[in-house]
Amino acid sequence: MSHCCFFDLLPAELLYILFNYFSGHEILISFYGLSGYMNAILRSYSSYKLNFKSISRFNFDLICRNIRSEQIISLILCDSDDTSGQSELFFSYFQIEQFIRLQSLTLIEIEFKSLEFIFYNLSKLKQLRSFSFDASTIRHTYGPMNLNFGNKLQQINSILIHTYVQILPQLNCSIDKLETITHLAPQLKSFDVCINFGEINFQPIILPIRLTRLNLKIAYFPMPMDYMEYFLSNCFYLKHLELHLNGYSDLADGQCWQILTNSLITFNFKFDMHICFDCIEQILGSFRTSF
Structure with missing residues (x-):
């Protein structure tokens, strides 16, 4: 007897509405692999909101391997002790100019190297409407940045001088x-x-x-x-x-x-x-x- 998935009976439009009530990782972890139909729906959904704060490495890799950059509209990256090096790993999966629908970007305890990379490429995010980070929590090589707050801001300002910022x-x-x-x-x-x-x-x-x-x-x-x-x-x-x-x-x-x-x-x-x-x-x- 062939396996029947209840969700296969639902139209794509209804599933898209359902997905709006879940975060991106919840959608993929919950629905990926249920059936070929559901996998096709996941590949066609274009409004993923990804929050990588405190996510496991297994789930992080699962998401990055099964989603395309143009499907993401909201992104939270976090380089805290639990997820150190996450931002660098994330951009090894994706090219920043491919995030053609990204509207919101939030950086938590971000690595300075990643922050610098994002600043220099910020103008490539054409749909970006919200961008936030906390300068006081910037990290360096997977640990707190050993500079006072004033020096951090000075370095950030020096980066901004050399780039055209589209959204603040x-x-x-x-x-x-x-x-x-x-x-x-x-x-x-x-x-x-x-x-x-x-x-x-x-x-x-x-x-x-x-x-x-x-x-x-x-x-x-x-x-x-x-x-x-x-x-x-x-x-x-x-x-x-x-x-x-x-x-x-x-x-x-x-x-x-x-x-x-x-x-x-x-x-x-x-x-x-x-x-x-x-x-x-x-x-x-x-x-x-x-x-």
Whole structure:
């Protein structure tokens, strides 16, 4: 009597929905080898989310041997004591430019050699939207890096100078740090940033001119409208904008925003404002247009 697998009765579309509730290694470990049909489904699934933190070497090899780089949309690599050398081994299986659908990359206690390699090739990850690592936990030759935090950052900055960074993680920074990022990453195209002015005396914001997408939050400081006009006038390639700002009634000028954002594809905003009650209807009226 031939062996019958229940999952063979289910259409591929339904199995894909089921897979969305599992991590990548859970999918492969649970379903690989059940039947030829299921193996074919696993090879065609294109939304694997791989978390290699604390994974066994056996399961790590099983995944890397039975999955293609273009099937992975999320990846977590970890070089901790339990999985030392994992990142180097991972890139012996795959070429980084083949991750054509990778959207999220997280590095945990990463080896400096691997971090350097990823930085130099970051622009090859065309779909990357999230990239994160902790500079204080960078390792060197399977152990903690014997440098103070400042020296680690200096080495990381020296790497960034020699590469075109397309995507940066969400940053919470000062104006000075933002200027450094603009200098180090002139080809930056997508950026999520929260700026803390700290003092009432603020400076002009200068961003990479190649930006096509910006998610900007300015904390603890009311932004005047004329300042935003100056700021956005330098973003020639910007197509997608999201703003979280504090301000007064001049910031809520719908007609002015229509002029400033006329070339955008998407514009989302949240303004926390101090306004006079008598001005509310006038403010709302300025946004009641076809635009």
